[in-house]
Amino acid sequence: MAPKADCLLNYCMLDVYSLNHHYMNRLLYLFFILFCVFTTTNVVAQNNPQQVTTKNFSITGVLADTINLTNTGYASVSALNASDSVLQTFTRTDENGRFELKVNAAGKYLLLISHPSFATYIDIIDVDKANADVGTIMMTSKKQMLNEVIITDARAIVIKGDTIEYNADSFKTRAFDNVDELLKKLPGIEIGKDGKIKAYGQEVKKMTVDGEEFFSDDPAIVSKTLRASAIDKVQVFDKKSDQATFSGVDDGERIKTINLQLKENAKKGYFGKAQLGGGLPGYFENEAMINAFKGKQKIAAYGIMSNTNTNGLGWEEQSKYGGGGGTFTEDDDGNFYSTYTTDDEDWGGEYRGTGLPKAWVGGALYNNKWLNDSLIFNSNYKFSKKMNEGLENVTSQYILPDTQYFNKQQSSNRNIAVRHNVRVSTEYWIDTSSSLKLDLSGGYNNTQSLNRNVSESMDAGGTLINNNTTAQEKDGSKKLLNADLLYKKRFKKKGRTFTADFTGSWTDSRNNGTLQSAYNLFSIDSSYSINQRKSDTNTNITGKLSLTYTEPLTDKLNLQFNYNYNLNHNDAANNSYDINQDNGNYTDVFNPFYSSHYLVNVNQHLGGAGLRYNTKKINAGIGVNLSETHFTQEDKLFDTTYHYSYFNVLPKASFRYSKSQNTSISFRYNGKAIQPNLTQLQPLRNNTDPLNITIGNPDLKQAYDHGFNVNYNTYKMLSSQYLYFGSYFHVIQNSISNKQFVDNNGRSVTQFVNVNGNYYGGIWSGGSRKIKDVEVNAGINGDYNHDNNFINGLPNVNNRLSFTPNLGVRYNKDTTLDFDYNFSPGYNLSKSSIRPDITTKYWQFDQTLNFHISLPYKFRFGSEMTLNLRQKLNPAETNNNRFLWNLSLSRFFLKDRSLELKAYVNDLLNQNVGYSRYNTATYVSERTYNTIRRYAMFSIIWNFTKVGGSAPAADNVIEIDN
Known part of the structure; x- marks a missing residue:
């Protein structure tokens, strides 16, 4: 109603000023205004008798x-x-932008400011003293607002509550582009060179399709x-937690999420890709993929064969389909549990740039809904077979209190991992x-x-x-x-x-192998020699029962109760057998x-x-968990038993102001108990590397993390402008460290031993702004x-700093040109107290520096360049700098451009030398390894579709033809 009141006011003022030629009209209008003022005054007096007072109040300020x-x-x-938006008084600012409004009573007022050259300003002013000074009010130029508007479609971007919604058809993409190419066009969305997706500076953790997982909720x-x-x-x-979504009680947890809403016709057809x-x-890279939709029914399947890391579907990302075990779990109740694994999951079959890979991966998915969406069914199967052969050289420097020594080692490895995973999920809504x-x-x-592995060590x-010299073979299996x-x-x-x-x-892991060392x-x-x-x-x-009850105390205050019972049973046997020759036969002797x-x-x-307290702008919570934990550790080999009991107070608090x-x-603050894992507790002497032995400590205590x-x-x-800042700080009591x-x-x-005095922290910040059509972003990370x-x-006290x-800089011109440049220097510093x-x-x-450009006659050219410069730690180091340059040229065929012939050259200058550096205050290691280097690839790619997901219309695809 405020804008209407302002329009009425201006209308009346203009008409009054135009009555110079008609005296009678002037009297009528004056009578009308006096009548309105008299009536309004009486209504206000009747409805608010307490406001009738002789005391004067004023609102003052200045516009800029x-x-x-x-x-x-x-x-x-x-x-x-x-x-009620009833007009009380009005005025105009003087030539210096100052104004003063007289009101008759204290209370809340709508302050409305209008000017032909500026956007209308509206704010609520609380007048509780004689002079309410609002200070300087900054007015936004209408011309400047028009300059900042992205004109693509009147409905290109819509804000719905806390959701920002982009109309996909308002942003041009090439025929048969995947979703990642669409995301690059959206203001505020960026995809890093590592494939991670960020929205307004925050990493996107989940991506769903029509609100549900599609193979995986992993955005990549x-x-x-x-x-x-x-x-x-x-x-x-920002997706709320499942518990908050269900209960309606916002617990402050947020996960940056992108949901892809499919077109209706895309739910009734199929599309896919074959390469x-x-x-x-x-080298080779082959793949096939199909996605089919029919109403609420979804069927998808894919298969990949590759020995490169540049497959269009990204087979190293597809490894995430295949599951695999984590090494720890962190519960919402504030406990941190480490688990013990004996298979070779450190490698996990995934290619991370080390060695020469081969992969055969595939999967299938089926989702559906029945009974008016009350019965939901999701299922998928995933298979992967991955091989990797690696060669590496490592040079290490050990810094001791009174000396230094250096180690050089050469190693070769061959790893094969085969995995089958099945998942079935169903949900039934009994009622609403x-x-x-x-x-x-x-x-x-x-x-x-x-x-x-072959290694040698030298003194200073x-x-x-x-x-x-060591050789080790291992054959392992795991059921879960x-x-x-x-x-x-x-x-x-x-x-x-x-x-x-x-x-x-339930998890069952078994490994058998041999160890030979001299x-x-x-x-x-x-x-010395080892033959075992x-x-x-x-x-x-493991088993866990969780009960949660929420109770609203008021419309803003809620109470939550929770109870958990956790059970964990672990049986781990690590047996070593020495092989001795007896009468010409080899027999095992238990060691x-x-x-x-x-x-x-x-x-x-x-x-x-x-x-939990919730308003439109404030979300705050405070709580505490009490836990009693009992450990029983039985040493079956030496017939001893250890008992541990811990009582923990686990507080938590959070505050969010929007x-x-x-x-x-x-x-946010969280108190967390960190229990020692079995590897740290058990006194097992692992002689896999006989010159570097790690033993357990059954006397370890739990650590506590603030x-x-x-x-x-x-x-x-x-x-497309955003700014973000984050900081974290952790103090750990009884931290689990080591004694060497x-x-x-x-x-x-x-x-492993317990120590006190450990802490760590870090910051991350950044921002982005679009200057005309160029997006510029900058930031800094520090630890x-x-x-x-x-x-x-x-x-020994170690201090490590890195930032x-x-x-x-990023520039996109429709579908014809993509340009992306990034510069990222880094600094590392390490010191120790034993060797200052x-x-x-x-x-x-x-x-x-990456760019892709569309050329005449349906050609497309791409160039990707990476320059790595690394400072040497000593003159004897090899050249660790490298310049990687990849080139691609594509030619599209058929009317809808669904057929593509592509030539690609990886590492044109053959400089892709595998290199990594790891350092602490007392240890520095440099590692070189074999990796994928220069090769040429020729591919034929067919994108097929029917009904859903068809190629963009001709007027939405820019082509350059002579």
Whole structure:
């Protein structure tokens, strides 16, 4: 109503001023105005008798131009009742932009300012004293607002509550582009060289299709799998936790999420891609993929064969389809559990730029809904077979309290991983207020590895002190089952809910192999050899029951109760057998020194409560969990038993203030207990590397982590402008560190111990702004670590600092030109207290320049350049700099451009030398390895579609023809 009041006011004023030629009309209008004022005064007096007072109040301020930073004169300034928008008074600013409004009573008023050259300003003013000074009000030029508008479609970008929605057809893409190419066109969205997607400076953690997972919710997979032309809307929002979504009680948890809404016709057809590629010397990349939709029914399948890392579907990303185990789990209740695995999951079959890979991966998916969407069914199967052959050289420097020594090693490895994974999930809504969901998954994995290693160590003077030759073979298998049964109930009273969740898992891992090693210690003139058979088994069973109840106290305040019971049973046996020759036959002799057999049982009861306060702008919560945990560790080999009991208080607090829809700041604190894992507890001497032995410590105590996080984020969508800042800081009590002893022969024995005084923190910040058609972004990341350990009986304090600024420029012109430049220098510094005279510090500079351009006659050319400059730590280092240059040329055929012939050259200058550097304050390691280098690839690619996901219309695809 405020704008209407202002229009009426201006209308009346203009007409009154135009009555010079008609005296009678002037009297009539004057009578009308006096009547309105009299009536309004009486109505206000009747409705608000308490406001009738002889006391005067005033609202003062000054207007300024945001562009020229000059005062703004002759603007119309009005004050209206905030309750009913009735006009109280009005005035105009003087030539200096100042104004003063007289009102008769205290209270809340709508301050409305209008000027022909500026956008209308509206704000609520609380007048509670004689003079309410609003200070300087910055007025936004209408011309400047028009300059910042992206004119693509009147409905190209829509804000719906906390969701930003892009109309996909308003942003031009090439025929048969995948979703990742569409995302590059959207203001505020960026895709890094590592494939990670960011929205307004925050990493996108989930990507769904019509609100559901599609093979995976991993953004890198979904964006490379679906066709851009099949997308109707791209919705970007901060997803609340499942519990918050169900209960309606916002717990402050947020995950940056993108949902892809399919076009209706895309749900009734199919589309896919087939590629056949071969190259020199001996490279290949082949793939086939199909996605079919029929209403709510979805069917998809894919298959890939490749020995490159440039496959169009990205087979290294597809490895995420195949599952695989993590090494830890972190519960919402504030506990951190480490698990024990005996198979070779550190490699996991994934290609990370090391060695020469081969991969055969595939999968199938089926999703559907029945009974008016009350019964939901999702299923998928994934298969992968991956091989990797690697060669590497490592040079290491060990910095000890009184000396230094250097180690050089050469190694070769061959790894094969075969995995099968199946998942079935179904959810049934019993009624509109309750549901039951069952999630089952299982898998079988087999891994084989062969590793050979030759190493030698020298003292600071170059004298040889030891050498070692090792060969190890391993054949492992792993079976796993997981189950999750979830019941949810929402009561009539808004905010009152109950959930019960039971999860369980069973894992069985088995490994068999051999270890052969021969090493010499020259200072004592001794030689040793190892010839052993290894047999490891591990069975792990877990179960967890979680009960949660939420109760609204008021419309803004909610109470939550939770109880968890956790059970963890672990049976791990690591057996070593020496092979001795007896009468011409080899017999196994059990070696207890390098063997162990442990049973570990963990039982935990955890309960707590929390309060959550929610308004439109503020979300705050505080809570505490109390946990009692009992550990029983039974040493079956030496018939001893250890008992541990921990009582923990786990507080948590969070605060989020949303100044506006696109600006927010948040703070979070969590207390977390970190339990030692079985590898750290069990006193197993692992002689896989006989010169570097790690032993367990059954006397380890739990660690406790105090974690603090602060985040700030603001963005302007239309101008693609955003700014973000984040910081974290952690203090750890009883941190699990290590105690290392290195003798004069270069042999190292490391044991886990508890220490205090460890902390670490970091910051990340950045921003972006679009200048005309060019998007410029800049930022900086920094980390600092302070940790304690022991070296040769002496306490040691390590301090490590690293920071990486970055600057990027991006330009897109429809579908004809893509340009992307990024400059990212980095600095590292490490110091230790035992050797303050030695400081490790170095710079590195990384730059990338990529562009793709459409040429006449349906050709498209691409160039990708990467320059890595690394500072040497000593003159003896090899040249670690490299310049990578990849080129591509494509020619499109058929009317809809669905057929593509592509020539691609990887590493044109043959400089892709595998290199990495790792350093702490007392250890520096440089590693070179074989990797994919120069090759040429020729491919034929066919994109097929029917009905859904068809190629863009001709007028939406820009072509350059002569």
